[in-house]
Amino acid sequence: MSIGLFHTRLSAHNSLLGSPVLTLDLLVDTVHKTVSGIASVFASTYPPVNFRARVWGNYSEAKLTASVENHIVLTLSGSPSGPLSQIAETFHLKGILGADWASGFVDYSYVENGQEHYVRHAAVSQAPVSQPEPGTHHPMPLYAVALQQAQASGDLAQLKSVVRQGEQQLAQHGVLQSALEQLNAEIARLEAR
Incomplete structure (x- = not known):
């Protein structure tokens, strides 16, 4: 695990056809054991799900009794506008990840259109970080x-x-x-x- 600050991008989903896919873009502060970032939930079912929230939380390192290696216990909350907002929290997550932040399982809930949705035991994996296609350039100022x-x-x-x-x-x-x-x-x- 990195020391200081590092970025990780995780994907969580279960094997049910049409189930939502959670993507977490997280900045992890290993000194303070805090996490912040963006959670996005997408499902192409009808009605489609396209949920997004700013998330924050913390984590701890734990050694599970049946395991030799350490694990990460992650807890997140979220809302559309951040932790200091007066808007109610619309996202909650609890999970256990591998010490490398690349695998594990999470339970989470999100509120969309006034209805709370629960997803249990979603498998976590590293999500690809989107890269620009070769030969494309970042936008430049046009003056x-x-x-x-x-x-x-x-x-x-x-x-x-x-x-x-x-x-x-x-x-x-x-x-x-x-x-x-x-x-x-x-x-x-x-x-x-």
Whole structure:
């Protein structure tokens, strides 16, 4: 187990067809033995379930009598807006995980549309962390506000500087060509005045 802070993404479900799938994105603080994050429950049954809550709680390490290794006893609560909110808690979880936070079983409940749903003995496993597809890039700033301000002020030097930044971005990612051509045309028009 890591010392300090670490992130884990867990999935919990049982083998019943159409049963909900719980995904936990958790930040674990091993110094204070606290946990916080997001819980999402999804089921494609009718009516579909698409529940989400901010969660918080704590954990302890326990040695079960029949086992040689340590286990994690995890307790979580949750609501749509966090622990300091006046909104009632809509999520509860209790479970036992392996010391590596990668397996175990949980019982949880969630409230959706005013009705409480209970899921018992859901198997826990590591959930894949979504990664961008190869060749895709993270969004880059497009400098729209800076362009508008430079254009509104009539500051030609500032406008040229913003366009140069965009050109550098274009050289890296090749996605802004037509927008930069329009900006260069606007600069040429302003210079012609």
